[in-house]
Amino acid sequence: MKFTVLGSTGFIGSAMVRHLRAEGMEVDTPPRDILSLRGNPGHVIYAIGLTGNFRQQPDAAIEAHVNVLRRLMDGAEFDSWLYLSSTRVYGGLSPDVPAAEDSTLPVRPGADSLYDLSKLLGEAICLSRPEKTVRVARLSNVFGVGQSEHTFLGSVVRDLMREGKSIIGQSPESSKDYISIDKVVKILASIAVKGKERLYNVASGHGVTHRQLADVFSGMGYKIDFDPGAPMRTFPPADISRIAREFGIDTQVFPADIAELLEREKEGEA
Numbered sequence: 001m002k003f004t005v006l007g008s009t010g011f012i013g014s015a016m017v018r019h020l021r022a023e024g025m026e027v028d029t030p031p032r033d034i035l036s037l038r039g040n041p042g043h044v045i046y047a048i049g050l051t052g053n054f055r056q057q058p059d060a061a062i063e064a065h066v067n068v069l070r071r072l073m074d075g076a077e078f079d080s081w082l083y084l085s086s087t088r089v090y091g092g093l094s095p096d097v098p099a100a101e102d103s104t105l106p107v108r109p110g111a112d113s114l115y116d117l118s119k120l121l122g123e124a125i126c127l128s129r130p131e132k133t134v135r136v137a138r139l140s141n142v143f144g145v146g147q148s149e150h151t152f153l154g155s156v157v158r159d160l161m162r163e164g165k166s167i168i169g170q171s172p173e174s175s176k177d178y179i180s181i182d183k184v185v186k187i188l189a190s191i192a193v194k195g196k197e198r199l200y201n202v203a204s205g206h207g208v209t210h211r212q213l214a215d216v217f218s219g220m221g222y223k224i225d226f227d228p229g230a231p232m233r234t235f236p237p238a239d240i241s242r243i244a245r246e247f248g249i250d251t252q253v254f255p256a257d258i259a260e261l262l263e264r265e266k267e268g269e270a
Contacts, residue, residue, distance in 0.1 A: 001193070002042030002079075004028040006072065011147050012084065012139075012184065013047035019185035032068075037076040043192045044081045046072075050115070058114050065118040069125055080133035082192045083126045085119045087140045087177065087203055093236045100239040101138070101199040127198055135195050137188060140203035140238055144181030145264045152176065153258065156213075161265055165223035168210055171232040175207030178253045190247045197246075203238035204253040216259040 003020050007013040008029035020027045028041060032048060048068055050061045069083065090099035091113075092106035109117065123136045147154045153176075159166035179202065187202050214224035240251060 002026040002028070002040070003045060003192070004030065004037065004041035004043070004078075005045045005047060006030065006034075007032065007047035007049065010047055010049070011144070012142060012181065013045070014146075015144065015181045016045055016047060016185050016188060020189060023189070035071070036074075037072055037078070040077055040079070042079050044076075044078050045188060045192060046081065046083045049084065049119075058111075061115055062118050065122045066125070069122050073125070073129075078133075080135065080192050080195075081126065081129075081131075082188060082195075083122055083134075083136045084188075085123050085136050085138045086116070087138045087201060087235065087238050089116045089120055089123075089138065090236050090238065091116060095234040095236050097236055098205075098239040099201070099236040101197070101201055101242060123199075132198065134198070135191060136199045137191055137202045138200065138238070139184065140177040140179050140201075142181050142184050143178050143258060143261060145261065147181075153178070153213075153261075156217075157261060157265060160217060160222045160262060164221075165225070166217075167225045167227055168214070168230070169227045170210060170230050172211035172214065172226050173209055174231075174233045175209040175235075177203045177205070177207050177235065177238055178258055179204045179251055180253065180257065183249060183251055187243055187247060187249055187251075190249070191243075195246070197242060200242055201238040201240055202243060202251075203240055204251045205240040206237055206252075207234065208253065208255055208258065212255045213258060216255045217262070220259060220262065222262075 003025050005013050005016050008017050017027050048064045050064055093099050126134050126136055143153050149155055149158045156166045191200055217224050
């Protein structure tokens with residue numbers, strides 16, 4: 001079976017390539033600036049995107065999430081196409097109600113929502129295609145060795161690794177839904193090949209508070225402080241019943257699982 005991973009040098013894309021090749025798949029990794037996909041690329045995983053630095057690079061975010069997508073999809077013949085989006089698009093919903101794939105999303109244009117809106121436009125491009133094998137995966141906060149320093153958890157891990165301490169600029173009761181990269185690549189491969197729906201939440205389905213993370217990191221000997229008066233930021237939990245029903249992969253994450261990331265990062269530096 002053949003796959004083509006677009007964005008293969010990024011955190012998720014490179015992990016996807018390693019997983020697929022370990023499973024015996026043929027994997028093509030064309031460069032990000034490729035002009036078109038020739039021949040049959042097989043199952044395409046579109047992992048081109050920006051993360052936490054989108055505010056400083058708005059044009060690059062739009063280019064990655066929208067323009068490159070349109071260019072590469074046009075005229076391509078493929079077995080399936082999976083566009084990686086984000087559960088950030090649920091940010092305007094109530095934090096007390098699980099967000100399902102068919103939830104109605106409020107649109108609030110602004111600098112902070114540029115990422116969400118560009119991802120939604122990419123989703124619209126994909127879901128407007130008639131092929132049922134063109135799908136979208138909305139990912140929550142994916143963590144693992146080598147994750148971007150521009151993400152919240154990536155920046156905390158960077159600080160702890162370099163200085164042994166970190167100051168968090170959000171309240172202790174803020175929370176995020178985390179899912180490990182090891183689980184993500186398995187789920188994405190399953191969606192690409194045998195997904196029955198066109199849109200999936202890929203998440204753990206529950207939040208981990210910054211206080212829980214701080215307690216675990218403190219127990220490992222690191223110093224965590226919170227910026228006084230920092231805002232609380234939470235997202236609604238993602239409804240993961242669709243991936244649970246179709247693929248049966250356990251996505252549950254505990255604070256200790258995230259803390260283990262530090263040990264693996266240390267091993268990588270040794």
